[in-house]
Amino acid sequence: MAEEKESFESSLDQLEKVVKELEGGDLPLEKSLELFEKGMALSDTCRKQLEEAETRVEMLLKKNGKVQAEPFRPE
DSSP: OOOOOOOHHHHHHHHHHHHHHHHHOOSOHHHHHHHHHHHHHHHHHHHHHHHHHHHHHHHHHEETTEEOOOOOOOO
16 A cells, blocks of 8 residues: 655644654653654655755756756746
């Protein structure tokens, strides 16, 4: 059974919750380490998704074999 990929927003939201819980500082060492590991995994997931998005944008902007910067114009 294929596992669905979590959205960037969902991963980022979970990461923010982990950070807030760790910043509280009232956790036992084992729980802190567990949350730290989860946060690192979520951070890696977010980073990979951002890199994939950047690659897709660069591919869309490629013209004549070169990437050309274009201003972002939200609709």
